[in-house]
Amino acid sequence: MLKYPIFTFFLFLPFLFFVCLKPASASFPEANALLIWKATFKKENNSILTSWTHPKASGSPCNWFGVFCSIDGSVNSLNLTNANINATFYKFPFSSLPNLASIDFFINRLFGTIPPQIGKLSKLVYLDISKNQLTGTIPSEIGRLTSLRTLHLVENQFNGSIPSEIGQLVSLSELALYSNKFDGSIPVSFGNLRNLTFLYLYNNSLSGFMPPEMGNLINLVEVFMYTNMLTGPIPPTLGNLNKLQILDLFENQLSGSIPPELGKLKSLEILSLANNNLTGLIPASLGEATGLITLHLYANNLSGPIPRELGNLKSLSDLELSENKLTGPIPASLGDLSNLEYVFLRQNQLSGPIPSELGKLKKLVFLEMDENQFSGHLPELCSGGLIKRFTLSNNRLSGPIPESLKTCSSLTRARFDHNKFSGNLSKEFGVYPNLTFMDLSDNKFYGELSDNWGSSKRLETLKIAKNNLSGSIPPDFGNLNQIQILNLSSNQLCGGIPKEIGKLVLLLKIDLNDNRLSGNIPHELGSFSSLNYLDLSRNRLTGPIPKNFPNSEQLFHLNLSYNFLSQTIPVQIGKLTHLAALDMSSNSLTGEIPYEIGFLSSLGMLNLSHNRLSGFIPESFQKLPGSVDIDISYNELEGHIPNGKPFQNVSIEKLRGNKGLCGNIAGLQPCKVPPIKNHKIGKGHKLILIVAIPLIGGTSTSICTRWHPDHVRTQKEEFKRCRR
Amino acid sequence: MAIWVLFHLFLCLVLGQTNANLEGNALFQLRIEVDDPENVLQSWDPTLVDPCTWFHVTCDAQNRVTRLDLGNAKLSGKLVPDLGKLEHLQYLELYMNSFVGPIPAELGKLKNLLSLDLYQNNLTGSIPPSLANLSKLRILRLNNNKLTGRIPRELSKLGKLKKLDVSNNDLCGTIPTTGSFSKFTENSFKNNSRLEGPELMGFVRYDVGGCN
Numbered sequence: 018m019l020k021y022p023i024f025t026f027f028l029f030l031p032f033l034f035f036v037c038l039k040p041a042s043a044s045f046p047e048a049n050a051l052l053i054w055k056a057t058f059k060k061e062n063n064s065i066l067t068s069w070t071h072p073k074a075s076g077s078p079c080n081w082f083g084v085f086c087s088i089d090g091s092v093n094s095l096n097l098t099n100a101n102i103n104a105t106f107y108k109f110p111f112s113s114l115p116n117l118a119s120i121d122f123f124i125n126r127l128f129g130t131i132p133p134q135i136g137k138l139s140k141l142v143y144l145d146i147s148k149n150q151l152t153g154t155i156p157s158e159i160g161r162l163t164s165l166r167t168l169h170l171v172e173n174q175f176n177g178s179i180p181s182e183i184g185q186l187v188s189l190s191e192l193a194l195y196s197n198k199f200d201g202s203i204p205v206s207f208g209n210l211r212n213l214t215f216l217y218l219y220n221n222s223l224s225g226f227m228p229p230e231m232g233n234l235i236n237l238v239e240v241f242m243y244t245n246m247l248t249g250p251i252p253p254t255l256g257n258l259n260k261l262q263i264l265d266l267f268e269n270q271l272s273g274s275i276p277p278e279l280g281k282l283k284s285l286e287i288l289s290l291a292n293n294n295l296t297g298l299i300p301a302s303l304g305e306a307t308g309l310i311t312l313h314l315y316a317n318n319l320s321g322p323i324p325r326e327l328g329n330l331k332s333l334s335d336l337e338l339s340e341n342k343l344t345g346p347i348p349a350s351l352g353d354l355s356n357l358e359y360v361f362l363r364q365n366q367l368s369g370p371i372p373s374e375l376g377k378l379k380k381l382v383f384l385e386m387d388e389n390q391f392s393g394h395l396p397e398l399c400s401g402g403l404i405k406r407f408t409l410s411n412n413r414l415s416g417p418i419p420e421s422l423k424t425c426s427s428l429t430r431a432r433f434d435h436n437k438f439s440g441n442l443s444k445e446f447g448v449y450p451n452l453t454f455m456d457l458s459d460n461k462f463y464g465e466l467s468d469n470w471g472s473s474k475r476l477e478t479l480k481i482a483k484n485n486l487s488g489s490i491p492p493d494f495g496n497l498n499q500i501q502i503l504n505l506s507s508n509q510l511c512g513g514i515p516k517e518i519g520k521l522v523l524l525l526k527i528d529l530n531d532n533r534l535s536g537n538i539p540h541e542l543g544s545f546s547s548l549n550y551l552d553l554s555r556n557r558l559t560g561p562i563p564k565n566f567p568n569s570e571q572l573f574h575l576n577l578s579y580n581f582l583s584q585t586i587p588v589q590i591g592k593l594t595h596l597a598a599l600d601m602s603s604n605s606l607t608g609e610i611p612y613e614i615g616f617l618s619s620l621g622m623l624n625l626s627h628n629r630l631s632g633f634i635p636e637s638f639q640k641l642p643g644s645v646d647i648d649i650s651y652n653e654l655e656g657h658i659p660n661g662k663p664f665q666n667v668s669i670e671k672l673r674g675n676k677g678l679c680g681n682i683a684g685l686q687p688c689k690v691p692p693i694k695n696h697k698i699g700k701g702h703k704l705i706l707i708v709a710i711p712l713i714g715g716t717s718t719s720i721c722t723r724w725h726p727d728h729v730r731t732q733k734e735e736f737k738r739c740r741r
Numbered sequence: 742m743a744i745w746v747l748f749h750l751f752l753c754l755v756l757g758q759t760n761a762n763l764e765g766n767a768l769f770q771l772r773i774e775v776d777d778p779e780n781v782l783q784s785w786d787p788t789l790v791d792p793c794t795w796f797h798v799t800c801d802a803q804n805r806v807t808r809l810d811l812g813n814a815k816l817s818g819k820l821v822p823d824l825g826k827l828e829h830l831q832y833l834e835l836y837m838n839s840f841v842g843p844i845p846a847e848l849g850k851l852k853n854l855l856s857l858d859l860y861q862n863n864l865t866g867s868i869p870p871s872l873a874n875l876s877k878l879r880i881l882r883l884n885n886n887k888l889t890g891r892i893p894r895e896l897s898k899l900g901k902l903k904k905l906d907v908s909n910n911d912l913c914g915t916i917p918t919t920g921s922f923s924k925f926t927e928n929s930f931k932n933n934s935r936l937e938g939p940e941l942m943g944f945v946r947y948d949v950g951g952c953n
Contacts, residue, residue, distance in 0.1 A: 363790070454794065477784065478794065501784075501796050525796055549797075549810050571812050573832070595812070595834065595858075618904050619856060619880060642879055642903045662903075 047092045048078040050110030059103040066100065087116060093140075094119040105129035111137045119143040123169070127151055136161035147171035147193070154178070160185035171217070172196040179223075181206045193217040195241070200224060203247075208233045219243045219265070226250070227271075232257045243267035243289070251290070253278040260284050267313065268292040275314070280305040289313040291337065296320065299338070304329040315339040315361065323367070325350045337361040339385070347386075349374040356380060363408065364388040371414075376400050376421070387411050387432060399425035410434040410456065418445040426450060434458040434480065442486060443467035451475055458482040458504065465489075466510075471496040480504040482528065490534075492517045504528040506552070514553075516541045526550040530576065533557055538582075543568045554578040554600065562587055562601075571595060578602040578624065585609075586630075591616045602648065603627040610654075612637040626650040631676070634659055650674045657688045764806045765792040767823035775818035775840075781811065805829040812858065813837040820864075822847035829853050836882065837861045844883070849874040856880040860906065863887055868907070870895045878902055885909040891952055892930075894940075897922040905929045913952035915940035 048071065055069050068082045079086035085094035093116045103126040111134035118140050127149040136158030144165060151173040159168075160182025166189060175197040183192070184206020191214060199221040207213075208230025216237060223245040231237075232254020239262060247269040255264070256278025262285060271293040279288070280302030288309060295317040303312070304326025312333060319341040327336075328350020334357060343365040351357070352374025360378075363385045370393030371386070379401030385408040394416030398404070404425055410432040417440035418433075428449045434456040441464035442457075449455075452473045463485040470479065471493030477500060486508035494503075495517025501524060510532040518527075519541025530552040537560035538553065548569040554576040561584035562577065572593050582604040590599070591613025598621060599614075606628040614623070615637020623641070626648040633656035634649065641647075643662025651674035658664045658672070658680030669684030679688035769787045777783075784796045793800035799808035806827050817839035824833070825847025831854060840862040848857070849871025857875070860882040867890025868883065879901050888910040896902070897920035905925050913935035916922070930936055935952065 477796070547813075571810060571834075573808070573810065573834075597832070597856075621855075644879060644901070644903075 050113035091116040133158040145169040277302040311335040339363040397421040600624040767826040770823040825850040
């Protein structure tokens with residue numbers, strides 16, 4: 018070329034001529050057309066489009082923001098991503114941009130519908146109008162865009178069915194319609210989209226069956242159709258999709274069985290069929306899809322065993338089969354899946370022992386197998402030291418806790434509750450610096466609570482109810498400064514409630530009932546300002562109820578029943594405006610019922626029975642909610658029953674065994690004299706009472722002894738057994 | 742574009758066993774909406790199978806939420822309508838916070854509700870008439886907010902209502918006097934400068950006007 022410079026010059030001259038002249042003639046109408054569209058934009062703060070004006074020189078829009086032209090000066094691409102355009106397509110120059118190949122209007126405020134004129138953009142290759150506010154249906158004219166490779170209509174408000182004309186877009190490689198309101202079925206014509214690689218239809222209202230013709234789409238790599246209302250079976254033809262890497266059909270209403278043909282998908286990495294109505298067996302052939310990394314089949318109606326062939330899925334890292342009706346054992350072959358991090362098998366009918374091979378899984382982070390029928394002893398499981406969530410509750414497991422779990426310091430949440438685990442608790446568990454939740458309730462652990470628990474400083478929930486624990490609550494529990502729920506009920510704990518518990522200011526719920534705790538209620542327990550629930554019932558607590566106790570207005574449940582508490586009910590109890598249940602029955606409380614109790618406007622249950630309360634029922638009880646269940650039987654109360662709803666329908670069982678209650682209630686003697694308004698006894702009645710007291714006192718004592726013989730008999734014994 | 746795909750992929754798959762529990766999802770909407778400087782909702786983990794181990798949530802034996810105790814928790818933000826999905830809720834205790842915005846009408850769907858305590862917040866708008874559907878309601882305390890509009894007459898049909906307090910708001914119109922309202926004293930309504938007093942039946946029309 019350089020040899021003949023003049024020759025080359027003349028060769029190029031005509032070309033230059035065209036280059037200089039053609040823009041004016043080709044793009045002037047295009048610029049005009051774009052300006053007509055721009056004139057319909059609502060005024061917005063977008064200085065971006067200030068470049069969209071008639072350029073004086075060439076009339077070419079090719080330098081405008083977002084406008085790109087080909088060499089011949091004709092507009093071939095519009096890229097107005099995130100340009101705050103608030104307009105419709107109604108004046109868009111569909112007929113005036115013959116060379117337009119790419120439209121990208123992602124993230125704007127376009128509204129209205131897509132006009133049928135869209136079919137005129139015959140050269141369109143790329144169309145993205147996602148994340149706008151467009152409505153209406155996709156016009157069938159879209160089928161004319163036979164050069165279209167990418168169609169993104171994502172996150173708008175499109176509705177109606179997907180037109181079957183989409184099946185004419187034979188060049189289409191990427192189709193994204195997700196997060197709209199499309200309904201109706203997936204068109205059968207989709208089977209013609211041979212070049213389709215990515216199919217995203219998720220988060221719509223698509224219904225009907227998946228067309229078996231989808232098995233023709235052999236170039237498909239990713240299929241996301243989750244969160245729709247698809248019904249019918251998963252087509253076995255999907256097994257032909259050799260390149261498929263992701264198949265996500267989560268959250269539909271698909272039925273029938275999982276086709277064994279899915280085992281042919283060697284490229285498949287993610288398979289989610291979770292949250293459907295699938296039945297039948299997990300096909301053993303799934304074990305042939307050796308590329309699988311994630312397998313989610315949870316929340317279906319699958320039955321039968323976990324196939325041992327799943328042990329061939331060497332890349333598997335996330336296995337979730339929960340909430341089905343699977344039976345049989347965990348195959349030992351799962352121990353070969355060395356990449357497993359997440360294993361969820363919860364809520365099935367799996368049985369047998371937990372295979373020791375699972376101990377080989379060094380990468381395990383979450384292991385949740387609760388609510389099955391697993392039995393036998395636990396093998397070593399935390400060999401990799403990475404397990405954070407470990408849930409085995411509600412099974413039939415027994416035996417001790419293996420050593421690797423004792424030292425599994427990565428644990429954050431562990432549930433062993435409702436099994437038959439046994440062993441000496443103080444030896445079974447260590448210190449867990451990251452543990453926030455631990456539930457060991459309803460097992461057969463014995464021994465004492467070790468000081469160790471106080472060192473697991475992040476504990477927020479600790480439940481060891483319904484075991485055979487003995488010894489006392491260590492004062493070191495006072496170090497659990499994050500704890501909010503503490504349940505040690507139904508054990509044989511003895512000794513006093515350590516005052517250090519009062520330091521645990523975050524406590525919401527304390528449950529120590531049904532133990533052998535003795536001594537006084539520490540007045541430090543009055544310092545809880547957030548406490549919701551306190552149950553110390555069925556212990557051997559003595560002494561008074563502390564005056565300032567409890568101090569939390571949020572308290573809705575207070576149960577101190579079945580203890581040996583004495584002295585009076587503190588008047589501060591009237592401050593517990595949200596108390597729904599108050600039970601102090603079966604103690605030795607004396608004095609009068611504080612009238613402040615009448616102000617507890619949320620009270621649904623009040624039990625003061627089996628005490629030695631004297632005096633009158635306060636008139637303020639009239640103010641209690643009408644539906645409150647009151648029991649004041651077996652005290653030394655006298656006087657008339659207050660009027661008002663609380664006592665209207667009360668039965669005699671809730672009032673009997675007192676000194677001289679009277680009123681208009683069946684079984685109760687009617688008041689012979691006008692109701693006494695103050696708390697003093699008139700002179701004339703003293704004689705009657707002097708006679709009546711020994712009689713009634715004798716009766717109530719004998720009834721009292723029959724009601725709580727255990728308390729009287731065993732209290733002295735327990736002081737001897739509690740060593741600490 | 743690819744970023745959005747990856748985002749949705751993450752949500753659906755990486756969270757794995759996402760909580761299919763409707764009540765947990767509804768409560769989690771509240772967690773997303775509110776400001777929680779004391780982290781009282783920190784335990785509200787949507788990846789758990791149900792909300793029954795979350796703090797401040799109480800469930801019954803069938804793992805359905807019966808109580809929500811968030812009184813005096815320094816929460817602010819709006820109440821979400823999703824709270825109406827907690828069908829077994831008996832106690833909704835959101836008092837003494839800084840909640841703003843309206844009382845969602847969806848709370849009228851809580852057919853088992855016994856106690857509704859929204860008092861001492863910054864709630865605005867009017868009292869939704871849908872609260873009259875809470876047929877088991879015993880306690881309704883909306884006092885000390887910035888509620889406007891009328892006291893819906895429908896509320897007088899709440900046969901079990903024992904405790905009502907709408908004092909210290911900016912309510913207007915007349916006070917219903919029929920049904921359960923016949924037993925409430927002026928204490929339940931005080932400090933509403935535009936409340937016109939008890940409705941007068943008979944000769945005087947109920948709506949004297951001037952109240953929206």
